[in-house]
């Protein structure tokens with residue numbers, strides 16, 4: 001395995017001892033096909049056990065290891081060293097409070113996720129004994145892409161709107177609500193609209209599109225949000241302009 | 248006891264942080280030209296309504312270098328603005344036929360096509376051809 | 377120390393923990409449920425499961441067949457009453473997930489689709505592309521959000537069980553964000569802490585799979601069962617250990633040695649089947665233990681391919697074609713491309729066996745109860761004896777659901793009419809945990825580095841408790857792990873601050889892994905036979921006369937653990953021959 005020397009500049013902050021954050025430089029050798037997370041692990045193991053970050057699966061599915069790498073929100077297990085030259089700058093995910101070093105507090109996202117009711121509210125409930133709800137491959141495909149969200153919050157770190165207006169429900173949560181709205185088994189759209197079609201919901205989105213560009217699993221949240229806007233506008237037109245509220 | 252660090256977003260300069268934000272700001276700024284051009288059209292209507300002499304004077308100012316510069320700028324801005332939105336249509340209005348989604352560039356392409364057809368029709372009605 | 381009083385405390389919020397929590401919330405909306413996890417629920421390692429979950433649903437399948445596959449696959453070490461319960465509950469649980477929105481793949485008529493899996497005689501593995509575990513975990517997590525009675529304690533690291541009056545009545549846990557210790561007083565505790573694959577250096581398991589749950593129960597006096605059975609998955613990426621799911625072979629991928637030969641036919645899994653037409657339960661669809669062992673033999677014969685990442689065999693999926701690969705194995709394609717630079721559409725991918733799953737764990741019965749009253753366990757951390765000596769792929773995800781729910785029901789029963797807790801006694805116990813942490817923090821004369829000990833442990837496990845084992849190797853392993861446990865008493869922290877101190881958590885995790893490693897090596901040394909995933913070069917045959925029994929290992933502090941045995945429950949399938957030679961004999 002070929003190795004290469006990697007230089008990292010990592011943002012450090014420890015609330016127990018620091019009043020401000022500072023950058024710390026490290027140099028380690030890593031396999032060429034390695035990722036930034038490998039470099040961090042090597043640093044922690046061999047140079048500085050006090051460096052803190054989250055990680056688990058090392059296969060871009062658990063969503064733990066999101067951080068800013070050269071200013072771009074990335075999963076560090078999916079940030080390939082071969083794509084970087086020179087010093088790699090590693091910072092905690094933007095737009096979230098920093099607990100320590102590269103560890104941010106995701107509380108706001110978690111709370112928003114709950115608010116959008118991201119679970120199936122069955123259109124026609126039936127007992128398990130009656131078997132599965134039928135759903136054709138086409139019906140599955142309609143919403144499938146939006147099920148892929150790993151809740152890594154990179155989209156929140158990329159979204160300037162969220163950075164400026166933290167009450168914005170944000171890309172991932174709205175995409176998940178949209179995922180259930182599109183599901184042929186679901187009948188809960190009305191309950192979700194209250195939250196996602198509000199001022200803090202899609203209408204806070206100005207379609208920068210950054211969320212989709214950074215999404216590591218290609219959920220395309222920007223697409224979900226624009227679709228919600230269109231559907232909500234149609235609701236509005238029906239309600240206000242059609243006789244009988246379009247019912 | 249734990250004091251999380253809040254790293255503020257600079258409210259007036261955040262868009263310099265990444266080229267994609269600059270591209271976004273460019274799209275937003277082009278809308279100013281679209282707006283300005285609308286005002287300009289209203290002004291044109293107004294001078295038309297005020298009678299032939301006023302309209303003649305208006306046509307004359309159109310030929311001024313400043314006006315030509317404005318028109319060129321507004322055209323570029325309108326093209327950029329339109330293109331960004333046409334490219335976005337495939338995200339906002341996906342079409343599923345059977346199991347598969349219609350390829351995105353077909354949806355955007357259809358918008359460009361409609362745009363071209365309408366433009367030609369208008370130019371035709373205006374007697375350009 | 378702050379005390380949190382609750383009715384039931386669940387440790388772990390992976391597939392098993394979440395299923396348990398939902399079952400409790402549904403059964404009794406007034407119940408107070410504390411769901412404690414060292415990571416946010418969706419980070420739990422269930423998210424990494426790719427292939428799918430087995431349950432009888434199609435008309436050509438039957439419960440008997442699923443029973444036979446599971447019992448035979450487990451080399452008759454499964455408790456058959458448990459298997460019986462499991463196979464009947466499995467489809468119900470998978471349907472329940474469907475009703476909660478899980479995006480299972482579908483047949484054209486809208487019914488659920490199933491795929492073939494190793495060691496299964498019928499197609500019965502439900503799947504959501506090759507992200508089945510991910511979808512199961514997120515479906516459960518999202519569903520759990522609608523229950524207000526589930527109070528989550530995310531990023532709380534559970535430390536010790538509180539056992540008083542002969543029953544488990546709570547647990548201590550540290551809030552990772554503040555470094556503050558809390559005690560949970562509960563009428564019942566359910567452990568769903570996942571596996572322990574991280575005690576090996578090369579593993580498909582995420583960083584969090586350090587056996588904390590197992591170790592916690594073990595230290596509290598509950599026995600660990602059948603820990604020597606460690607599953608190697610045959611197809612891991614040789615550099616990162618990331619898994620290429622068994623579905624690669626289920627969909628028709630083949631394994632080749634350096635001569636291009638489908639070598640599995642030389643190890644009792646032949647004759648060769650036509651390429652692209654996988655046949656159930658033979659060749660590439662043999663069980664994991666056998667397929668991994670075949671690699672070892674090829675390695676001895678010099679038939680493996682030397683790559684920059686070490687000795688490998690090749691997994692060839694090119695004949696599946698791009699469309700099928702994108703539809704059914706998108707994650708596999710992505711993983712091989714990004715971490716290895718191989719496009720599976722165009723090239724075979726080098727792979728080698730990798731530690732994957734713990735068949736053993738906290739001993740539980742079919743009711744998911746441990747021998748310690750008030751303590752229940754479910755998921756990979758438990759050994760309910762479904763999987764016996766070798767788990768069949770796709771039985772585990774279902775096990776989480778079936779026994780997660782079962783643990784909830786049992787706990788509910790247990791807490792009826794319990795006498796009041798003696799809080800003074802519990803406080804005193806919690807104080808002991810506090811003391812343990814303080815000692816670790818204040819130790820300045822420590823001589824052992826955490827990463828040094830961890831490396832020695834991993835190397836020992838790989839060298840002495842791998843795919844094939846011997847008496848000398850295991851003796852060496854037992855002695856070494858004993859030594860490491862003793863040296864662990866002198867481990868020193870570099871970081872002595874409070875907030876999110878991962879140096880501390882890694883040290884605690886190392887302690888858990890060493891406890892688990894002890895049970896693995898001691899159990900393996902004592903089992904002088906070869907069965908399923910436990911293969912002894914010096915005892916190559918299965919020995920039903922002496923070892924048709926579960927190994928039960930009891931913690932004895934720093935002393936050697938006590939080993940005991942428990943009979944296997946046989947109801948209708950007497951031990952027989954495991955036959956993976958296909959239909960065409």
Ligand SMILES: Cc1cc2nc3c(=O)[nH]c(=O)nc-3n(C[C@H](O)[C@H](O)[C@H](O)COP(=O)(O)OP(=O)(O)OC[C@H]3O[C@@H](n4cnc5c(N)ncnc54)[C@H](O)[C@@H]3O)c2cc1C
Nearest residue numbers: 388389390391392414422427428534570755756770772773
């Ligand atoms: C790569 C891979 C692929 C797999 N594919 C399949 C498959 O296709 N089919 C199949 O059936 N099985 C598969 N398996 C096996 C299966 O996924 C696992 O056995 C199962 O997901 C384990 O679930 P669990 O809920 O028991 O544990 P986990 O999901 O690992 O969750 C453990 C939980 O315990 C918590 N925890 C642990 N320690 C502590 C502590 N000290 N304090 C607080 N909380 C703690 C963690 O935070 C976590 O929430 C696969 C496994 C792997 C690794």
